[in-house]
Amino acid sequence: MRILLYMSGLVFLGSLYACSNSAGIHQGNIPATAADSIPLDAIHETAEDIQEASRNLYENEEFVYSCSYVPSFRFIREQDAEGTNLEDIRSEYASRSSFLLELKVKKYHDEMLKYGIQSVNDYYSRIEYYSFHAAPDIRLITDSDTVSASQCHFERTYGLAPTIRLSVQFPVPEEQLNGNSAVRIQFFDRIYHQGIVNFKLLPELIHNYKVFKPKSHETN
């Protein structure tokens, strides 16, 4: 009887340990099919965790610029997740590396594009610059190479947000970013005249895309 009690106690402790290990990002591969029923929210939540952890800031008395890495599985959409192979979709996006660049003016709550403009033309030329000409001014620097952005998407906010957000993609597969001592994003600020701003991102975080398992998967 006593032995049975001890055994059940051990089983209880073992299950507790397993539950505690299921929280957070840890080793394990992304399941191959939607039949594995990972909630899409959990995938996005993990992607956001990684993105937030990789965030690097540059700030001075006037501006705050930040850059973060966006994992490829952040782009998996609801319609993709239904009955399709998630790994295929992820690998499609993983052929590029994606980053999010955010610019903000301290103590200024209007649309950032209006900050310090002299005329309406300035406002529209800023929109034109961020929409069509900013990509060559954003570079990815690895140990072996410097690459300009292949795509730069400027998120229009129409006065609703006080920040400028640029979704940037480089023609460098995510996997190639591993093994670098550091991954740097270099941004040349032509509009607000702050010069060249470098962001150092840790490759360990970028590596996590391969080994994640959404935390709610095991508990659900």
Next chain:
Amino acid sequence: MSKKLKYIYPTLVLLALALAAFTLLKPQGQNIVYIDLPKVFENFQMKKDLESQLQSELKRKTQVLDSLKLVIGSMPLETEYDKKQVAYTRNDLMNTASSFDMEHQDHIKDYDNQVFNRLNQYLKDFAKEKGYDFILGAEGSGVIMAADDGMDVTEDVITYINLKYSGE
């Protein structure tokens, strides 16, 4: 014994007061260092990066001007109309060259300002982190006539600003 104790207490009180007064009134040593400003400026990576940016801009502009010169060189000069066309294009070349030149001068000024602003920001951070009250800039103009080499933090500053600039 009790007579001795009678003198010990006031002596201890006096000593404590003297110590407190000394601590409060002693002149505070100010932490002053200096840097070789031109050397810091020359070795700042941002300055080098902006310089190469400026060079590539200049190269692109030179290419535009060269193409215009090539166009002028290949234009026929047989009729009056041709000559007028050449004159117009030459005029265009002159205007483009002069606007490129003005733009280039503006960029040089702008980039210099950007470098100095960033340098000032990093130097403030450096002074704060290391606890320096003053960082003097020696630039060979006679502001600092002589100083102990031990107070020269130029190399430390160069390492610090370049690390900061690289996003560390």
